[in-house]
Amino acid sequence: MKRRKCKRRRRRPNRPLNQLQISPLRLKKKISACGKRVTGCTLLRHGKIAFTNKLEEGITVVKSDGSLDFKIDLKPFAPFDITYIPNTNNIAVTFDNSKDIKIVDVNAREVLKTYCLDSPCAGISYLEQNIILCSKKKGNT
Numbered sequence: 001m002k003r004r005k006c007k008r009r010r011r012r013p014n015r016p017l018n019q020l021q022i023s024p025l026r027l028k029k030k031i032s033a034c035g036k037r038v039t040g041c042t043l044l045r046h047g048k049i050a051f052t053n054k055l056e057e058g059i060t061v062v063k064s065d066g067s068l069d070f071k072i073d074l075k076p077f078a079p080f081d082i083t084y085i086p087n088t089n090n091i092a093v094t095f096d097n098s099k100d101i102k103i104v105d106v107n108a109r110e111v112l113k114t115y116c117l118d119s120p121c122a123g124i125s126y127l128e129q130n131i132i133l134c135s136k137k138k139g140n141t
Helices: none
Strands: 040-042 049-053 058-063 070-074 079-085 091-095 098-107 108-114 121-127 130-135
Touching: 049 079, 058 079, 091 121
Parallel strands: 040 079, 079 121
Antiparallel strands: 040 049, 049 058, 058 070, 079 091, 091 098, 098 108, 121 130
């Protein structure tokens, strides 16, 4: 049995940002079903997108073709940002000028749990089983 030599990939040298070629952006699809005053969005399963809408005080979920799928009412709260938690099919939502984070079940379309923090937060993201927050006072994980 002959042993073959594997070709090693050559690592590309890290280039400074000013040397990168940036391609122009093109609008592929305009989604109007999510309403006005959208402040956050996240990708869900099956190509769906969830948007937070401060004006309508809720979450709007659209299908991959851009048409409305369903809405989740969060009144009287004005949602600011949103992130998807894939292993549970839930979303976590932050609110404008609020210390609360709400966990919402996408299937049942209801709030499962509310967490109250020490300070108001704005941005939210999910990475490797951690919810990452952008707090107005200090960072939390």
